[in-house]
Each structure stands twice: as structure tokens, then as C-alpha cells.
Amino acid sequence: MIDREVKELETAIEQIWDIAVGKFGLDPFPVHFEIVPASVMYEIGSYALPGRYSHWTFGKAYHRMKMMYDFGLSKIYEVVINSNPSYGFLLETNSPIQNKMVIAHVLGHVDFFKNNAYFSRTNRRMVDEAALHARRMSEYEFTYGRKVVEQFLDAVLSIEEHIDPNVFIRKTEPDPKKKKNESRPQGKYDDLLSPAEIEAKSGGPQGADDKVKSGPALPEKDIVYFLMKHSPTLEDWQRDIMAMLHEEMEYFVPQMQTKIMNEGWASIWHSRIMREMDLPTHDYLEFAELHAGVVSPHKGQLNPYYLGYKIFENIEKRWDDPSKEDREKLKLTGGTGREKMFEVRELDNDASFLRNYLTEELCDELDLFVYELVDEEEWTITEKKWERVRNHLVGNMTNFGFPYIEITDGDYNGNHELYLKHRHEGVDLDMKYGRKTLEYVHRLWGRPVHLETILDGDSLVLHYDGSEHDED
Amino acid sequence: MSVTRNDWSLQRKGQIDQERHKERVRDAIKKNLGSIVSNESIILSDGKRVVKVPIRALDEYKFRFDYRKKKHVGTGDGNTKVGDVIAREGDSGGQGPGRGPGAGAQPGKEYYEAEVDIDEIAALIFEDLHLPYLEEKAKHAVPSKTTKFTEIRRSGILANLDKRRSMVENIRRRARKSGEANLGPFKKEDLRYKTWEEQITYESNAVVIAMMDVSGSMGEFKKYIARSFYFWMVRFLKTKYDQVKIVFISHHTEAREVTEEQFFTQGESGGTVVSSAYKLAIDIIAERFPPAQWNVYPFHFSDGDNYYSDNDEAVRLADSLITTCNLFGYGEIGEEGASSYRRSSGALLSIFKDRLKSQDRFVGVRIDDKEDVYPALKEFFGKRGEAA
Incomplete structure (x- = not known):
């Protein structure tokens, strides 16, 4: 990229900032933009933060992303870091119009980081x-x-x-x-005791370990x-x-x-800011094509950009011009669309966002459905009723998509063994992965570990003692 | 608000960690030779040098949901209905499951596929394999040629210039003249050339007689096992020994000598008369590979489902094979996945183990699983008879 283009970008940033903040009322942190080559872009993308520690899994992610880029299969246009000031990374090979859209998109993200x-x-x-x-x-x-x-x-x-x-x-x-004294029950006159006496009372300097059960509140x-x-x-x-x-x-x-909200929010604002930019027709066309690519549905999957974008758009419409039903039920008077969007971006996360604002109308428009594997063979659509679809979607967001597992005992069998419990919410664990992960937990705990879950409707406890797996 | 463009040319973090990952892939390959050895993509590689094999050890294990038991949510194109099939299990690429929704855990591919070079794997596998009880049958030792640079001369071709020696000569000459040891303009007399000699090393003669049961009871899986064993055996022999002959015999009720290609591709049917193969092997040995001059290694793969009335004859001929051979290897292939299941009566392996007279030159192996192929290779070509 030549210096003239950098200058041009600086002007564009000023302009985009003015529209975002002045006209639309976004409230982002200051952003520092950095123009980087693809290899660096993919590096930051795969580590999620620049300058992070080293580990082979990052190398694996980097390799995969870079390969996808090299083969022209996918491309990251932008990486943005939540910090104050924020950092936005622009790909060296982006066209000027791509960069403008990315800058506008980044401002949306940074506003979200600052205010959600x-x-x-x-x-x-x-x-x-x-x-x-x-x-x-x-x-x-x-x-x-x-x-x-x-x-x-x-x-x-x-x-x-x-x-x-x-x-x-x-x-x-x-x-x-600071862990030492934490689990010790507070005595009324503790402040009169010497530190040595306090230690004795809590069961020696390693007291925390001995008091695992009575100490920290369980489940954890x-x-x-x-x-x-x-x-x-x-x-x-x-x-x-x-x-x-x-x-x-x-x-x-x-x-x-907040993946869906964050991307939806950024997409809403990049599209509106770009429309305010007075772009020449051919630039506008390029932008429209890019935008359509970003917020397009991917059949059989969920594109968070698309979903979030649609919901925010729908919120604005409903609060600006409420239907008869909304007027009655929600006591909406109209004209508060923008205000409502800003409120949602401040208070919600993906789970509540979907639960509160994914309407029947939207489910129909997006043609959302639940699908599952039938007869071990065919991924089949099994549910189209919008409330159930919505509930499944919200359910899948719970604990950001990970099984909810708690420690219920740190002194199981009176033997310092660790007991984990999976709060089963309808979906079984991947057993192979569960066993392997249990081995890791054992490495960290150093004593036998147990995981209680449900498999095919029956209660099941996995055990791992450092050498062998067992279950009952 | 600002824009900068810095010089990132020295940024290598991603690459360095990518190297760490590659290192793990290599380690994982070493640890997983058992499953890699019998991987279809290698055995059926048809001369491709680089193949993709799944390597499970590189998964990043986490507590996660069983993807196949989970209900997912997706978007359609406007007119989907309950009952529509959006993808089939095993479909690769493109759309649909396997690349889950954007948010939450997405298992994506079940395992990591590494690209491996067959030669590299071969080197790892062959590291500690050899032909057991190999003897020097001196009379007809077959020479194998190797070239070695052994001598330095003052003339030669430029390609063989020994740069280090030439520099030393240059410094020496100049030191002699001026008393100072430093490098200066070269003269023809400084140059030294390497030259080679052909060395003849004597290898012992060896012949491997590969026998395979192609009867009707040898199903796809069993044939595949035998095939993957012989795939590596042939490769191993060709890499390690210059002069090893391989004779291929396939048999059902009758045995015949076939070409390598026929041996691996041919399908047959019918019953099993094992002795027919042994008989043919003995004939071939007597005719073409007299044991006085040859190390002889017969290997036989079968499902052990021999005609009952043939068992006595089979044992008798196996015994006579063993007396003329360095080692007799017999691999019995079971039903797929039936690892704990042993057929005790009727199966040839147990008969051999009970009734063969000379057990020390007999190796019998049972294979029930693809993963057993590598141990079988090690069993047959492992460390034994080293002293001989």
C-alpha cells in the first residue's frame, strides 16, 4: 500500500468516526488502526490477541487459517481487539473500499465492547x-x-x-x-490471636487443602x-x-x-455508515457486494452476522412502528427504535437477545429450523415451530455452548478425590472426549477423578485413577 | 484515531508455533504407527508419495457435547419443511453439519488429518525390522554395489572438487612461500578432487515365499489385512535388502504361483486346502532356491478355515518346510473386531501351535484388527536370531 492510500485512509477514518459518533451516537473507545500483511493478520486472528503466549494449538489454528487464505477459501478482513484504546487490524491487500467498510465495522465492535x-x-x-x-x-x-x-x-x-x-x-x-486462610471459618475473636494461632486453628499452613469440603462453597x-x-x-x-x-x-x-449480538451490531453500523459516505456508484456496488457476502444466510448453519443483523433491524422496526399486538402487549408507542437498539446492545447477551427478540415473524423470514441426526445417517429437519426452535437456539447458547460441569466434592471418598457433575440438560457428552479430558483433569488434580453424567437416559459415573478408566 | 503501517517482516510467532505443531504431528505418527500402518489411504495409495491419515492424538480434548446427539439450529432458503434431509452423515465439505453453527462449540472434523510422506513412515516402521536367522550362504553370495568417495586426487572433474581440502592446500602453499597462513588466489596445484570407488558388499541370498489364502471365506476385511501386511513386507524387503526374491503363491483348494499384481488384486472363491500351497512352496524351493544357497522365508496368511481332512497333511508339510527354512511365518486373520473371540478347534493356528515339531523357527500370529498388522510385522521381522 502506498503512502497516498494511507493518507486517504486517514481521511476516511475521520469521516467514518464523525458519522458514527456525530450522526448515529455510537460511543467507541479511540481506535488505532494498523495495516498488516496477511501472515500477521492470520497470526493475530489465530491467537485472538497479539503477543500472546506460545502453544502448538495456536500454531495449528494459524496453519489452518493461513492455508485457507492461501487457497482462496476464506479471508479475514479485520481483527479488532477489545482494549482502550482499541486496535483494529486491516489487511494490506484490502481494497480502499473494503478497508472503509472494515473501519466502520470495527467502530461498531468497539462501541459494543465499551458499552455492553x-x-x-x-x-x-x-x-x-x-x-x-x-x-x-x-x-x-x-x-x-x-x-x-x-x-x-x-x-x-x-x-x-x-x-x-x-x-x-x-x-x-x-x-x-492468598489461598491459605480463605477456607478457615471466621472466629469472633480471631483478631486477638497471633498469626501462628490462626494457622493452628485452620489446620496448619496447608489448611486450605485439608478443608476443601468445608471451605469453598460447593458446587463450584x-x-x-x-x-x-x-x-x-x-x-x-x-x-x-x-x-x-x-x-x-x-x-x-x-x-x-455475545458473538451474534456483537457481529449483528457491527454489521448494522457498517452498513448505515457506508450509506452515509456518498460513495461513487462503482464503490457503492463493491460495498454492496461485500456487505451481502457478510450478512448472507449459510444454508443449514447459522451465520451470526446475518442473525444478529436481522434481529437488530427487526427491533428497530418494531419499536419505531409497533404492530397492533406490540402496542397492546408491550405498550409501545412508536418512534423509539434507535433508543431500544442502544438499550439492547447495553444490557443483553446472545442468550437473552435471542430469547427476548427472536420473533415468530423473524423465525419464518430466516426459515429457522431444528435438525438432528436420524437413524445415525441423515441430518433431518425435525422442528419448525418457532417457539421450540427459539428455545433450542437459546438452549444451545447456554454456558456459551459448553456442557455445564461443576465440582461437587473435592474430598470424595474421604480421600481427596475430585467429583465432577455434569448438569445434563438433554444432550449427552461426547464420551471419548470426556474420558480424555478427565485424564487431563487428573493430571491437574493428582488424585482420582470422577465425572457424573447421563448417557442414553441412564446415570453414569466415569472414573479415572491415573492409569485406568472405569465407569458404573 | 490513527493509522500506521509497520514493518512486520520479522514477525514469526505463528510460524514458530506451527513448527511446534508439526513436531507434535511427527511424535503422534511415531506413537500411532499401529493404526497408520494399516490405513487405507496408504495401502491403496497407488504410488502416491504423500497421503493423508487421521491422527487422533492431535485432537484438542475438551468436555463437549456429542455432536451427533445434539439438536442444532440452522437457516434454510425459505421453504424447508419438517422431514427434509439437509445432509447425510459422511458427506464431506460443502455445507451442513460438520461445520456447526457459528456460536458455541463446534467439533467440526472428528479428527485431525496429517499429511505424511509414505517413505518417512516406512523409515520409522522399518527402523527395527530385519530378516531373522539370516545366514551367510557364502557360495552364491550376491554382490550389491555401493559407491563411496574414498580417495583424493590432484585431477578430476570440477563437480567433485573438494573445497575444504583445496583451501587447506592453498593456505599451505602460501604459508610455505610467504610464511603467513592466509587464503589467496588459487592456482591449479591447490585443487583437490574427490574420487570414488565402487565397493562390492556381499549380501546373503534370501527368498520370501508369500502365500495367501484367497478362498471364499476370505472376505474383504481379511484380504485387506493380508494385503496390508504384504504391502509393508514387500516394501520393507525392497528397501533393506538389494537381493531378496519374492515368490507369490495364492491358493484356495489349489495353489499357483502368481505375479505380484495378481497376488494383490485377484479375487477367488472356493474352499481351502492349505497343504496345496505348502506343497507348491516346497517344490519351488527344491527347484529354484536350494536351501544350501538360499535363506528361505515362507509366510502364509489364511483365516485358518482349512478342510478338516487336510490338517494332518498341512502340519506334515509345514514341518518339512520349517526344516528347510530359516523361519516360517503364519498369520491367521480373524473376523473383524472379534478380538476376544478365539476359535480353538479347527483353526490352523492352534493346530500348528500344538502339533508342529520345531516351534522355534515358527512364528504364528493372530490378527483380528487392523491395528494388529504392525505388531505382526514386528513379530515376524523383529529382533530374533540376531546372533546368527
Whole structure:
């Protein structure tokens, strides 16, 4: 890209910002745009944050994304980082009009990051934080060996999604050094005791481990946190790695919870901003083609851009010009479409967004359906009734698509064994994956582990003791 | 708000981690040779050098839902109805399941497929295989040629210039003249050339007699097993030994010698008379490969479903084969997946194990599963008779 084009882009950014903020009332963080070659774009895309720690799974993702790009199968136009200021990455080979659309899209995302409630506790300096993590991680690799750290990461990554997404309701303290006295019941006159006496009262310096059952409130949904705090086998550097990954997951969870909304919101605004731009006809055509590609339905799948876009559009329409039913039921008076959209972007996540705003009319228009595997052979449409379709969709969003698994006992059999319980909500676990993951959990806990679930309607408990799998 | 464009040319993070991933692929291949050895894409590769094989060890395990038991939601084109089939299990690529909805867990492909070079895998497999009890049958030792650079001369062709030695000579000459050891303009007298010699090494003669049951009871799976075993055996022999002859015999109630191609492709039917194959093998050995001059290795694959009345004869001939041979290998292929199921009576393997006189030169292996092929290879060509 030549300097003239960079200059042109700077002018475009000013213009897009003015439209977004001045005309439409978006409220983004300042954004720093960076023009990067494809290899860097795919790198940032596969790590989800620039400068993150190293692991083979990122290399695998990078390889796959880059290959798709090289073969012309898919292309990332943009990567945006939730931070203050935010970072937007533009692909070097994008055409000027592609870049303009991407810039407008990025502003939509950044507005969402800044204003959606679920992002309110995210670390806005996560790029720095991730770089610090990366440095600590490579120090550990240096000290303990790359393979050792890699194997440990394999284990932690297998359960990384199992944190408590409501971290801002029950704020956890991931500092392993503070774990000692936490589980000790508070005595009335504790402040009169010397530290040594307090220690004695809580069952010695390693009290936390002994009091797993009576200590932290169980069940515990945050498996990473629980293992980090109470595992009898981990060393300090391992707990530190878990704390780092926990922190990164806290940062990513809101993005997993709002994928549809976030993309829908950004798509709504990129399309409106671009329409305000007074583009020459051929540019406008190029934009229209791009936009259509982004928000097009993918048959048999769900395109989050399309779904989110449609719902936001529908919300605006309903609140601007309510139907008779909406006027009666929701007491809508009309003309509040824009206001309502901004309210939704602030308060909802994907699950509530779909539950509240996916209407029958939309289900019909989008031709949504439930499909499942019939006779082990054919993926067949089995449900078209809109309420059931909606409920399935919302159900699939629960716990951002992961099985809900809790720790119900950290001292099972009176033997420091770990007991996990899968809250079965109608769908069985992938048993092979379950067993393999249990091996990882065992690596982190160091003692026998159990997982209770339901398979084909019957209760089933998987056991793994470090060498053998068993079930009953 | 700002735009910058930096120099990213030194950014290598993705590539470095990609290397880590590749390393894992290689490790996984080593650990999974058992299933790779009998992978269709290799055995049926038809000369392709690079094939894709699924490698399970590279999955990123997580607690996840069983994709096949889950109800998914999708969008249609406007007129879908209950009962429409949108995809079939096993369909690859394109649309439909396998590439799940954008949000939530999407298992996508069930496993990771790695591209592997057959030669690389072969090298790993053959690492510790050899022909057991190989003896030097000195009389008719067959020479195999190797070239080795053994000598340095002052003349030769430029392609064989020994640069290091030439530089040393240059420095020496200049040191002699000026007293200072440094590199300067070359003269013809500095140049040194490598030259080679053909070395003749003596390998022992060996012949492998590959026998396969092609009777009606040998179904697809059984044939496939035998085929994958011989695929690697032939490859192994050709890579490791210059002078190994392979004779192919297929049999049902009658045996006949066939070409390699026929051996692997031909389908037959009918009953099984094992002794017919052994008889033919003995004849061929006597005629063309006298044991005084040849190391002889008969291998036989069958499902063990021999005609009852032929068992005595089979044992007798197997015994006589063994007396003339270095090692007799017999592989019995069971029904697919019937690993715990053993037919005790009637099956040839147990008869051999009970009644053969010279057990030490007999190797009998049972194969019930594709994964058993690699252990069988190791069993037949493993570390035994090393001292001989």
C-alpha cells in the first residue's frame, strides 16, 4: 500500500468516526488502526490477541487459517481487539473500499465492547497483560523445559472454558498466595490471636487443602479456579499459569457470550455508515457486494452476522412502528427504535437477545429450523415451530455452548478425590472426549477423578485413577 | 484515531508455533504407527508419495457435547419443511453439519488429518525390522554395489572438487612461500578432487515365499489385512535388502504361483486346502532356491478355515518346510473386531501351535484388527536370531 492510500485512509477514518459518533451516537473507545500483511493478520486472528503466549494449538489454528487464505477459501478482513484504546487490524491487500467498510465495522465492535454490560469488567489493557503472560510463560519454559510447560498447558486448555462467567458478581481472587486462610471459618475473636494461632486453628499452613469440603462453597462451576486453589499436586509456577489462563478466559468469555449480538451490531453500523459516505456508484456496488457476502444466510448453519443483523433491524422496526399486538402487549408507542437498539446492545447477551427478540415473524423470514441426526445417517429437519426452535437456539447458547460441569466434592471418598457433575440438560457428552479430558483433569488434580453424567437416559459415573478408566 | 503501517517482516510467532505443531504431528505418527500402518489411504495409495491419515492424538480434548446427539439450529432458503434431509452423515465439505453453527462449540472434523510422506513412515516402521536367522550362504553370495568417495586426487572433474581440502592446500602453499597462513588466489596445484570407488558388499541370498489364502471365506476385511501386511513386507524387503526374491503363491483348494499384481488384486472363491500351497512352496524351493544357497522365508496368511481332512497333511508339510527354512511365518486373520473371540478347534493356528515339531523357527500370529498388522510385522521381522 502506498503512502497516498494511507493518507486517504486517514481521511476516511475521520469521516467514518464523525458519522458514527456525530450522526448515529455510537460511543467507541479511540481506535488505532494498523495495516498488516496477511501472515500477521492470520497470526493475530489465530491467537485472538497479539503477543500472546506460545502453544502448538495456536500454531495449528494459524496453519489452518493461513492455508485457507492461501487457497482462496476464506479471508479475514479485520481483527479488532477489545482494549482502550482499541486496535483494529486491516489487511494490506484490502481494497480502499473494503478497508472503509472494515473501519466502520470495527467502530461498531468497539462501541459494543465499551458499552455492553458483559464487557464492563474486561481488562482494557489485556494486550499488555497478555504480553506479560507470554513473558512469564517463556521464563517457565526456560526453567522447567518447553515440553513440561506444553504438557501442562495441554491439560489446562482442555478445561479453560470451565470458568465462572459471572466473575463480576462473585469476584474471585486468583492469587495462589492468598489461598491459605480463605477456607478457615471466621472466629469472633480471631483478631486477638497471633498469626501462628490462626494457622493452628485452620489446620496448619496447608489448611486450605485439608478443608476443601468445608471451605469453598460447593458446587463450584469454576473448575480452573478450584483446581488452581485446591489441587494438592500443583507447584507454584503451575498455579501461576492457571491464574494467567483464567484471566485471559475472563477476558474472552464476554466475546463468546455475545458473538451474534456483537457481529449483528457491527454489521448494522457498517452498513448505515457506508450509506452515509456518498460513495461513487462503482464503490457503492463493491460495498454492496461485500456487505451481502457478510450478512448472507449459510444454508443449514447459522451465520451470526446475518442473525444478529436481522434481529437488530427487526427491533428497530418494531419499536419505531409497533404492530397492533406490540402496542397492546408491550405498550409501545412508536418512534423509539434507535433508543431500544442502544438499550439492547447495553444490557443483553446472545442468550437473552435471542430469547427476548427472536420473533415468530423473524423465525419464518430466516426459515429457522431444528435438525438432528436420524437413524445415525441423515441430518433431518425435525422442528419448525418457532417457539421450540427459539428455545433450542437459546438452549444451545447456554454456558456459551459448553456442557455445564461443576465440582461437587473435592474430598470424595474421604480421600481427596475430585467429583465432577455434569448438569445434563438433554444432550449427552461426547464420551471419548470426556474420558480424555478427565485424564487431563487428573493430571491437574493428582488424585482420582470422577465425572457424573447421563448417557442414553441412564446415570453414569466415569472414573479415572491415573492409569485406568472405569465407569458404573 | 490513527493509522500506521509497520514493518512486520520479522514477525514469526505463528510460524514458530506451527513448527511446534508439526513436531507434535511427527511424535503422534511415531506413537500411532499401529493404526497408520494399516490405513487405507496408504495401502491403496497407488504410488502416491504423500497421503493423508487421521491422527487422533492431535485432537484438542475438551468436555463437549456429542455432536451427533445434539439438536442444532440452522437457516434454510425459505421453504424447508419438517422431514427434509439437509445432509447425510459422511458427506464431506460443502455445507451442513460438520461445520456447526457459528456460536458455541463446534467439533467440526472428528479428527485431525496429517499429511505424511509414505517413505518417512516406512523409515520409522522399518527402523527395527530385519530378516531373522539370516545366514551367510557364502557360495552364491550376491554382490550389491555401493559407491563411496574414498580417495583424493590432484585431477578430476570440477563437480567433485573438494573445497575444504583445496583451501587447506592453498593456505599451505602460501604459508610455505610467504610464511603467513592466509587464503589467496588459487592456482591449479591447490585443487583437490574427490574420487570414488565402487565397493562390492556381499549380501546373503534370501527368498520370501508369500502365500495367501484367497478362498471364499476370505472376505474383504481379511484380504485387506493380508494385503496390508504384504504391502509393508514387500516394501520393507525392497528397501533393506538389494537381493531378496519374492515368490507369490495364492491358493484356495489349489495353489499357483502368481505375479505380484495378481497376488494383490485377484479375487477367488472356493474352499481351502492349505497343504496345496505348502506343497507348491516346497517344490519351488527344491527347484529354484536350494536351501544350501538360499535363506528361505515362507509366510502364509489364511483365516485358518482349512478342510478338516487336510490338517494332518498341512502340519506334515509345514514341518518339512520349517526344516528347510530359516523361519516360517503364519498369520491367521480373524473376523473383524472379534478380538476376544478365539476359535480353538479347527483353526490352523492352534493346530500348528500344538502339533508342529520345531516351534522355534515358527512364528504364528493372530490378527483380528487392523491395528494388529504392525505388531505382526514386528513379530515376524523383529529382533530374533540376531546372533546368527
